[in-house]
């Protein structure tokens with residue numbers, strides 16, 4: 276189906292932060308499959324885990340116990356501070372699970388029409404429920420009727436949340452991204468998440484954090500909420516959890532997970548031995564190499580250097596970032612920067628029309644980071660000088 280407007284470029288192989296196309300040209304990848312390949316391409320640990328597991332057992336079923344899935348659940352609970360895990364195959368599915376948890380939680384409280392507060396500028400996926408939770412009118416066109424039970428409020432605005440709670444009956448949960456990736460790397464004020472968390476505790480609402488893009492060390496902590504020592508009730512993960520092997524997870528505390536009983540939710544593939552082995556290899560490598568700290572340090576360096584290089588440049592509104600999630604907001608739509616960078620063998624992305632987004636593999640070297648900064652500076656300079 277014509278669901279993608281694809282760039283006419285195909286890759287045949289990869290190694291670390293580099294991709295090679297079918298013509299043999301090499302590209303430095305500052306997108307990592309949209310925040311997926313945190314460990315880069317063809318990582319030896321992932322290769323080993325996948326090939327060993329594939330030679331033993333790929334899939335059984337959630338009808339049976341899956342020790343690797345249990346091990347992965349234990350690891351994620353340990354890292355996040357949550358207590359239960361449900362596995363699926365994508366970010367949207369992880370969020371679907373979270374939405375179902377919120378609804379179940381509401382029903383248990385005697386609320387037959389639970390409402391979830393979501394944010395302006397949010398992105399949670401393309402299934403019907405997650406599309407409804409998403410705030411992007413363009414991608415909703417043609418899909419009415421969407422589902423009930425969501426209300427949007429301004430992001431980074433605690434009083435908007437307090438206000439909607441007073442006026443809208445039936446609210447049971449608040450769902451948000453700690454940093455809005457698709458909306459252009461929008462980072463709320465430090466302290467906002469903590470206030471949202473406190474508000475949820477005070478009102479007995481579930482706090483759901485969509486860490487699909489921000490999770491797994493991307494922002495310089497294992498999970499972005501840890502920048503503010505916030506522990507949500509529910510957290511969703513996908514993208515870099517499997518380094519490209521499709522796996523999503525919905526983690527929850529006991530309170531949120533309690534209403535989810537046998538039959539409440541299921542997935543045929545979710546957490547099968549093959550994808551669980553990939554995710555365990557990702558976690559082991561990230562832990563051994565203190566990836567959170569490396570990303571925090573490199574993120575600060577890259578951000579400072581980009582801010583310095585692009586300061587006072589006409590057309591550049593702001594350079595912002597958290598860890599290796601960096602956005603350069605331009606004052607006009609700038610999609611053509613993607614092809615300008617591609618001509619210089621650098622893969623980047625533009626989101627929200629006017630924000631250049633850098634999401635390089637977390638394993639990039641200092642030299643590769645410098646190369647990204649130099650090329651991005653060149654293409655932005657070329658773009659603004661017409």
Ligand code: PLP
Nearest residue numbers: 365366367398399400487488513
């Ligand atoms: N949530 C967030 C924050 C995302 O960035 C994305 C994808 O970009 C999703 C959910 C949806 O994930 P998927 O495309 O794996 O369904």
